[in-house]
Amino acid sequence: MKTISTSSTVSIEELSQIGEARRQALALAERLNFAPLVCARVGLIATEAASNILKHGGGGAIVLQSIPCSGNSGLEILALDSGPGMGNVEQCMVDGFSTVGSSGTGLGAIARLSDSLEIYSRPDQGTALLSRFWLQTPARPPFTVRLGVVHRARAGEKACGDGWAILEKDGCTRVLVVDGLGHGLLAEKAAIAAIESFEGHIWSSPVFALQSVHGALRHTRGAAAAAVEIDPAQQILRFAGIGNIGATLITGRQRRGLISHNGTLGHRAERFQQFDYPWSPRSLLILHTDGLSSHWQLERYSGLVLRHPALIAGILYRDFGRTRDDATVLVWQPEAQEHEKK
Known part of the structure; x- marks a missing residue:
């Protein structure tokens, strides 16, 4: 899906x-x-x-x-x-x-x-x-994970150079977040090409996904992107990134930044590498483009980590977003936390 x-x-x-x-x-x-x-x-x-x-x-x-x-x-x-x-x-x-x-x-x-x-x-x-x-109630969950996204164009622009996509297959969930170089229509064109490549290729790994995107963007201005696969059966998060897509994994009190390599997909990307991280039912993944400041602090907000991912994404965007750039904030939870089960 x-x-x-x-x-x-x-x-x-x-x-x-x-x-x-x-x-x-x-x-x-x-x-x-x-x-x-x-x-x-x-x-x-x-x-x-x-x-x-x-x-x-x-x-x-x-x-x-x-x-x-x-x-x-x-x-x-x-x-x-x-x-x-x-x-x-x-x-x-x-x-x-x-x-x-x-x-x-x-x-x-x-x-x-x-x-x-x-x-x-x-x-x-x-x-x-x-x-x-x-549209139909009660609704079945859209994915086996819980997702919250805020996605908006730079102030004064209609075209958004950021994009995201999510796929589920074989018990795994896969996500792409992409930031087309610059902003406006040409950045949007690059983001759309990246998403089409991500959704159109048979998945084998996050590295393969980014390599496919790299090839698809050769005739665009290029983009930064991160690809993620979560395998709950193996309790592993697989990650690969090129460029300045922020990626943070939070489990309990531990916060870990995920590693990306320098480069621009479609132009110069010399090193594609997958990193594996432990994943648990209590983990939280936050991905964002550079329309969100890298200095966000979730711990400022008591109990927010237990709330719906859309609230988390919205508050981070509200308090740390940059109006001079496109912005995407994607927050990913494997299941409802205790606050929402009550």
Whole structure:
């Protein structure tokens, strides 16, 4: 199985952008063939979440994304702000509770209208809200791993030179993250060629995947990329990277950077090498392009490592993203953590 995902980000800094978030959310729901009543729910949640960003967070962003799933489709609304945050999320979910004198029904309404809802918020650390819908419910998991992605073009650009893809076969999960050189249409062309190569070749190893991408990009401006294979039966993560794709493996309190070699796929890449790392059901993998600062610190956010990967990706993007470049943040968990099993 492979992904086909659509993503867009709407800045929420003034009132007119609330309507734009609603319009884009409705358009995505309609493209995914959601029923009219569900589309209406999606529109209401996008409106309410964007209003909350402006009212309580002083501005932020709405990330809209389709969720790839075999035999099903999903839609994700990720609302991000850097406002004062909430000390007690459960209390704020109760109808009638408000900190600004409003009716206090917003978060409760979002919870009732969503197929699933999760919120991460701490005082002085802003809020991240994840609302999801499924075309068919209950939804089967899209992959045996849990995935969260934030993927957006450089500010002011429509074309995005970053890309990602995920495949599952023979009990293993394989991922590519690619960053086309520069930005704009030519960078996007390189990223698309890399993804097509990754999805079109018979897989043998991460090194073979990158070598195939290298050949496919010879007539493009080139790219950096990382290829990963997770083999849960063998409890091994296999990794190969060329260029500046950030890759970090977190297991418990141990954080390990994964090794890439210098070069540009499609032009000069002299050394392809696979590195193997131990993988466990409690591991967390974070891959990102250089649209995210390499100085991110997950430990700043109490309990975030146990939350849904989309919340992790969103908060890292919100607090460490660079608006002057395309950005992709991909977070990968093998299973639900204890917080979400309760």
